[in-house]
Amino acid sequence: MGFCLVGGTVFTPLRTLSPGVAVVEEDRIIAVGDEHLKVGSSVREIDVSGFYVSPGFIDIHVHGGGGHDVMEGSSESLKAIAETHARGGTTTWLATTLTAPLDQIQKALQAIEKAMDTPLGGAKLLGAHLEGPYFHPEQAGAQNPTYLKHPDLSEYKELLDSFPCIKRVSAAPELPGGLEFGRELRRRGILASIGHSNATYQQVLEALEAGFSHVTHIYSGMSSVRRFKAYRFAGVLEATLLLNELTTEMIADGHHLPPSLMRLVVKAKGTERVCVVTDAIAAAGLGPGRYQLGGLDVVVEDEVPDGYEVHLSKGNYVAKLADRRAFAGSAATMNMLVRNLVNLAGLPLVEAVKMATWTPARILGLSHEKGLLAPGMKADLVVFDETFDVQMTIVEGKIVYQK
Ligand SMILES: [Zn+2]
Incomplete structure (x- = not known):
């Protein structure tokens, strides 16, 4: 039933949302917003506090x-x-x-x-x-x-x-x-x-x-x-x-x-x-x-x-x-x-x-x-830290690399 990345700083990259939320369902992004974004309770949360989130x-x-x-x-x-x-x-x-x-x-x-x-x-x-x-x-x-x-x-x-x-x-x-x-x-x-x-x-x-x-x-x-x-x-x-x-x-x-x-x-x-x-x-x-x-x-x-x-x-x-x-x-x-x-x-x-x-x-x-985190776009995302060390890479909604 999809998942969402919460707590991190999100670069859409036309905007910076800090903290921001990105919600993924199947191979697409279905919602992006700040901490007030309502996310259904059935959606699994992945806490990426302290990290950056951007398009892959x-x-x-x-x-x-x-x-x-x-x-x-x-x-x-x-x-x-x-x-x-x-x-x-x-x-x-x-x-x-x-x-x-x-x-x-x-x-x-x-x-x-x-x-x-x-x-x-x-x-x-x-x-x-x-x-x-x-x-x-x-x-x-x-x-x-x-x-x-x-x-x-x-x-x-x-x-x-x-x-x-x-x-x-x-x-x-x-x-x-x-x-x-x-x-x-x-x-x-x-x-x-x-x-x-x-x-x-x-x-x-x-x-x-x-x-x-x-x-x-x-x-x-x-x-x-x-x-x-x-x-x-x-x-x-x-x-x-x-x-x-x-x-x-x-x-x-x-x-x-x-x-x-x-x-x-x-x-x-x-x-x-x-x-x-x-x-x-x-x-x-x-x-x-x-x-x-x-x-x-x-x-x-x-x-x-x-x-x-x-x-x-x-x-x-x-x-x-x-x-x-x-x-x-x-x-x-x-x-x-x-x-x-x-x-x-x-x-x-x-x-x-x-x-x-x-x-x-x-x-x-x-x-x-x-290339953009917005509803309807492919769920390609990367999570990295302040030294640009990659923590997680997501391709079309699937985690393909995790540190
Ligand atoms: Zn060349």
Whole structure:
């Protein structure tokens, strides 16, 4: 007969109710209010006094966790990733592929497609985010340059027809065929995201007109101001900061961006147009140490170089290549990103929560059922303490993780 969370501070996150009450029946929220809310006596009470309650976190860019990667292409690996991120408060995620030979991408998509019919446990798998292979070589980052290519119409039509699980695609719109690709994604209602792109400001405007509306991991894999014959050409970075029409996402693990840049992005975009993503690899949830991940020697640690803006607290891990030349991806879960927005970037808690819930829901077109605690919405909730340690994660009315 349902249950209710009582005594905690509730972030809807458009409002803060302290103390607040959230009532769940089956897979939906049926009521949210302050302590005066009348709750039927047959409803089981769960006391969360001293804790925070918010919508479950929505991570629209996840490659792995718990030692597993989406590219393994198996339901076991997807299950391990879903369970790992549920422990960090994530209730909804997009399994993100990497630039690879086509058959490997297809294998990963097959596993995702299959897992959508059979509940995995842990965070709910919402679908796939195709990150690559249609990227600009100069902005490849950690994407394998061998397999980069221009958008290939017959190839992507076949992928999009075969795998309706694809909900989001990152691509470089300035490549030959890039705008046509954007129009195809728009026609199908798939989120088209500018990523690993070397576009100029003018090319970003064309991309917007062709249906691209989001920008993948701001500051990573994108052009910024370049000079040509004395003249300055703005790039994807400046276009993203400037244009209200574009939404973006940031990897707020404290390593990929220092606090100053996190604050700059929020100042330019507002918390309604930038969400946080983990972009996590298999190292998420593993703790510090040396690992072999996807054939690479990786070290997971919380060290930062001398002179960096902040000393990060213990537990703020990142994955680096063994020689520490470059990041190998984030090792974060969503609760850590929310903590960083508050503790490093100085955001009010309710705004930080918004960037992990309501904002990604709106970016992905899910705001009719996710990202907000209100009657009629899916009962996806997270309970966490003042150190952002997750106490309980609820997915569609079921407790999937409890500390
Ligand atoms: Zn990327």
